[in-house]
Amino acid sequence: xxxxxxxxxxxxxxxxxxxxxxxxxxxxxxxxxxxxxxxxxxxxxxxxxxxxxxxxxxxxxxxxxxxxxxxxxxxxxxxxxxxxxxxxxxxxxxxxxxxxxxxxxxxxxxxxxxxxxxxxxxxxxxxxxxxxxxxxxxxxxxxxxxxxxxxxxxxxxxxxxxxxxxxxxxxxxxxxxxxxxxxxxxxxxxxxxxxxxxxxxxxxxxxxxxxxxxxxxxxxxxxxxxxxxxxxxxxxxxxxxxxxxxxxxxxxxxxxxxxxxxxxxxxxxxxxxxxxxxxxxxxxxxxxxxxxxxx
Amino acid sequence: xxxxxxxxxxxxxxxxxxxxxxxxxxxxxxxxxxxxxxxxxxxxxxxxxxxxxxxxxxxxxxxxxxxxxxxxxxxxxxxxxxxxxxxxxxxxxxxxxxxxxxxxxxxxxxxxxxxxxxxxxxxxxxxxxxxxxxxxxxxxxxxxxxxxxxxxxxxxxxxxxxxxxxxxxxxxxxxxxxxxxxxxxxxxxxxxxxxxxxxxxxxxxxxxxxxxxxxxxxxxxxxxxxxxxxxxxxxxxxxxxxxxxxxxxxxxxxxxxxxxxxxxxxxxxxxxxxxxxxxxxxxxxxxxxxxxxxxxxxxxxxxxxxxxxxxxxxxxxxxxxxxxxxxxxxxxxxxxxxxxxxxxxxxxxxxxxxxxxxxxxxxxxxxxxxxxxxxxxxxxxxxxxxxxxxxxxxxxxxxxxxxxxxxxxxxxxxxxxxxxxxxxxxxxxxxxxxxxxxxxxxxxxxxxxxxxxxxxxxxxxxxxxxxxxxxxxxxxxxxxxxxxxxxxxxxxxxxxxxxxxxxxxxxxxxxxxxxxxxxxxxxxxxxxxxxxxxxxxxxxxxxxxxxxxxxxxxxx
Numbered sequence: 001x002x003x004x005x006x007x008x009x010x011x012x013x014x015x016x017x018x019x020x021x022x023x024x025x026x027x028x029x030x031x032x033x034x035x036x037x038x039x040x041x042x043x044x045x046x047x048x049x050x051x052x053x054x055x056x057x058x059x060x061x062x063x064x065x066x067x068x069x070x071x072x073x074x075x076x077x078x079x080x081x082x083x084x085x086x087x088x089x090x091x092x093x094x095x096x097x098x099x100x101x102x103x104x105x106x107x108x109x110x111x112x113x114x115x116x117x118x119x120x121x122x123x124x125x126x127x128x129x130x131x132x133x134x135x136x137x138x139x140x141x142x143x144x145x146x147x148x149x150x151x152x153x154x155x156x157x158x159x160x161x162x163x164x165x166x167x168x169x170x171x172x173x174x175x176x177x178x179x180x181x182x183x184x185x186x187x188x189x190x191x192x193x194x195x196x197x198x199x200x201x202x203x204x205x206x207x208x209x210x211x212x213x214x215x216x217x218x219x220x221x222x223x224x225x226x227x228x229x230x231x232x233x234x235x236x237x238x239x240x241x242x243x244x245x246x247x248x249x250x251x252x253x254x255x256x257x258x259x260x261x262x263x264x265x266x267x268x269x270x271x272x273x274x275x276x277x278x279x280x281x282x283x284x285x286x287x288x289x290x291x292x293x294x295x
Numbered sequence: 296x297x298x299x300x301x302x303x304x305x306x307x308x309x310x311x312x313x314x315x316x317x318x319x320x321x322x323x324x325x326x327x328x329x330x331x332x333x334x335x336x337x338x339x340x341x342x343x344x345x346x347x348x349x350x351x352x353x354x355x356x357x358x359x360x361x362x363x364x365x366x367x368x369x370x371x372x373x374x375x376x377x378x379x380x381x382x383x384x385x386x387x388x389x390x391x392x393x394x395x396x397x398x399x400x401x402x403x404x405x406x407x408x409x410x411x412x413x414x415x416x417x418x419x420x421x422x423x424x425x426x427x428x429x430x431x432x433x434x435x436x437x438x439x440x441x442x443x444x445x446x447x448x449x450x451x452x453x454x455x456x457x458x459x460x461x462x463x464x465x466x467x468x469x470x471x472x473x474x475x476x477x478x479x480x481x482x483x484x485x486x487x488x489x490x491x492x493x494x495x496x497x498x499x500x501x502x503x504x505x506x507x508x509x510x511x512x513x514x515x516x517x518x519x520x521x522x523x524x525x526x527x528x529x530x531x532x533x534x535x536x537x538x539x540x541x542x543x544x545x546x547x548x549x550x551x552x553x554x555x556x557x558x559x560x561x562x563x564x565x566x567x568x569x570x571x572x573x574x575x576x577x578x579x580x581x582x583x584x585x586x587x588x589x590x591x592x593x594x595x596x597x598x599x600x601x602x603x604x605x606x607x608x609x610x611x612x613x614x615x616x617x618x619x620x621x622x623x624x625x626x627x628x629x630x631x632x633x634x635x636x637x638x639x640x641x642x643x644x645x646x647x648x649x650x651x652x653x654x655x656x657x658x659x660x661x662x663x664x665x666x667x668x669x670x671x672x673x674x675x676x677x678x679x680x681x682x683x684x685x686x687x688x689x690x691x692x693x694x695x696x697x698x699x700x701x702x703x704x705x706x707x708x709x710x711x712x713x714x715x716x717x718x719x720x721x722x723x724x725x726x727x728x729x730x731x732x733x734x735x736x737x738x739x740x741x742x743x744x745x746x747x748x749x750x751x752x753x754x755x756x757x758x759x760x761x762x763x764x765x766x767x768x769x770x771x772x773x774x775x776x777x778x779x780x781x782x783x784x785x786x787x788x789x790x791x792x793x794x795x796x797x798x799x800x801x802x803x804x805x806x807x808x809x810x811x812x813x814x815x816x817x818x819x820x821x822x823x824x825x826x827x828x829x830x831x832x833x834x835x836x837x838x839x840x841x842x843x844x845x846x847x848x849x850x851x
Contacts, residue, residue, distance in 0.1 A: 161612060185611070185612050220612070222612075231474070232473055234469075234615060234618065235469060235470070237618060
């Protein structure tokens with residue numbers, strides 16, 4: 001995917017950059033989260049998407065036409081007319097190594113249609129003025145207004161199962177095992193902690209599955225008109241593993257590859273849809289308290 | 296371990312429960328046998344299902360050792376005998392068994408078509424092959440052994456096929472409710488309107504009614520004569536005789552059925568009056584009343600419900616959608632098997648046994664060792680085996696008189712619903728226990744206000760109408776259109792009554808009982824398992840029946 005935006009690439013103009021585009025991998029332009037994702041796209045499939053990056057925190061109306069064109073192109077890429085997308089903010093200094101900025105700005109899931117996507121993007125920009133985000137920035141000694149705001153518009157993968165993968169054990173600090181947590185449906189029930197996911201431990205060495213706990217997964221998130229919805233898991237499926245062994249090993253291999261590339265332990269959010277595995281997010285583990293690795 | 300009290304015995308219903316039998320929990324099977332059964336039925340029709348179920352438990356590795364059957368003063372009791380194991384072992388057994396039986400769900404329809412039904416038909420073919428009146432005593436004795444052995448084998452096949460069939464429907468209901476929500480009955484819309492042996496019989500009879508309408512003579516006989524007189528009257532004219540050939544062809548194919556379960560009930564080949572009654576009803580109906588139209592309507596409604604459910608499941612994980620499709624296919628196959636097995640085993644096979652037994656009865660009656668051919672049903676299987684090669688050898692009349700008197704002494708005594716030792720607590724939740732509750736029904740709720748009966752909703756809809764209490768298919772001449780059929784239970788051959796009744800209320804059964812299944816096929820409200828309907832409701836009582844809530848009110 002290449003940038004479709006016919007906008008100059010100067011530092012002080014608004015741009016639309018596709019994930020996988022070299023410039024989208026620049027955190028100074030697209031923010032840490034989107035930049036990581038864009039660079040990861042070279043290693044593994046990420047759901048197709050693009051980033052609107054704008055100096056200051058005000059969305060120029062002229063971007064609307066470029067956004068509509070990009071959204072149409074996204075539909076062609078995934079094979080549907082009005083693809084459902086997730087719209088998320090990505091501040092330029094966010095997701096740096098010093099602080100995780102997850103969840104501080106609005107996220108809109110399952111948005112369909114160019115009109116609705118523009119509205120969601122506008123809301124994301126507006127949220128940078130929201131008090132909680134400002135408080136967060138102040139607490140961490142960041143400038144009160146970000147120099148550049150980026151909004152990521154990305155296909156919402158119709159996930160059969162979703163998971164969070166750690167290339168090192170985030171609790172014990174063990175660096176030789178990948179920890180995989182996964183459950184049915186979209187990732188919100190895992191990330192939001194409303195479901196106890198299945199978990200696997202996979203050795204870096206030879207990708208041997210060393211441990212497996214199948215949990216009683218009572219809830220799952222599915223797409224619903226205008227967003228997502230948490231629903232009960234059918235009784236007879238709650239104790240079935242959400243992933244098979246091949247899926248587990250493939251995810252572990254990806255975590256090891258991304259750790260190698262980033263040069264340090266990472267956590268990933270993944271989505272499985274049919275035979276495809278998508279990387280939704282990749283970032284350094286910021287909470288590896290007992291890091292036993294030699295420095 | 297919890298000590299439990301043995302159920303108190305009724306003083307006028309002495310029961311000799313010894314040793315281990317006293318530790319089992321025996322429940323009366325009023326759903327299949329509302330009244331007393333004769334001794335031979337007790338050994339065959341009432342007990343073979345227990346032996347078949349025990350076999351199926353083994354095939355599916357169920358954590359149940361056996362289904363035991365005992366007959367007390369003619370009343371049929373069943374007990375499930377659990378495996379002796381620790382709770383942890385039981386849980387492991389339960390898990391393995393669930394896997395074994397769930398494994399059978401994937402190929403249910405295929406196994407019925409290619410494996411079970413062909414085997415059933417081979418057994419029936421052998422069982423019906425002997426020319427009974429011409430057979431020698433030795434040949435008849437050998438055939439009796441053959442027939443009895445195959446009858447047991449058929450009941451094994453019955454349970455091997457039926458257990459996963461009902462389980463599929465039960466699991467589908469639970470799954471549907473988990474993902475789509477709504478009431479339990481909503482799930483069964485997706486299982487309705489599928490052609491089965493029952494709809495095949497109705498379609499053939501309907502065709503016959505259109506043939507009858509082509510002849511003024513035949514139409515007149517069918518619309519004016521009493522059902523029992525029709526065969527003789529048809530013989531009086533060439534058109535009538537030609538029609539009789541068609542009718543006999545129908546009976547030859549579909550007449551190995553009878554009004555109720557058991558060896559004592561004549562088949563429709565022996566007494567075609569119930570078939571002729573339905574035929575006469577059909578003759579009075581316009582072409583538009585073709586039961587195929589009803590079936591098509593139910594099928595269209597089913598396909599709509601399936602499409603709605605699939606649309607609702609679109610955002611669900613592929614594994615959930617795949618489970619839905621697999622369970623739907625298994626439950627739809629199960630719905631057909633749950634109906635068709637009755638035709639082939641409960642009725643066809645039982646009738647073939649009856650014909651052999653009756654032939655022996657006739658020979659004994661001819662030899663004056665029995666007073667009447669039907670008295671053969673008062674004998675035990677061993678006595679029958681002894682009499683078969685030499686019907687004149689032993690006088691059996693005194694035995695029959697004594698056994699008849701024994702049964703008559705208890706004919707009017709209310710049999711206790713349970714015997715033995717009640718379980719210490721409710722059984723653990725499993726697909727088997729959920730299915731059991733849906734088939735047999737849960738214990739009826741005690742009435743809290745006068746004139747209100749509570750059961751399980753069996754088929755949707757609510758209406759008010761006059762009651763007609765029916766205890767035997769012979770009573771059904773009295774059932775008028777618009778009346779509410781009130782019965783202890785309804786055997787499969789009662790199915791045509793569902794076309795006449797406005798609603799159904801039963802004493803026994805749950806959402807998967809035959810009465811509930813058929814009521815849904817006829818789209819009439821049903822409340823099942825009220826426990827007390829036939830004891831409380833009188834002919835002509837005005838009833839409010841609500842099939843959604845499972846409540847029946849006697850309003851006048």
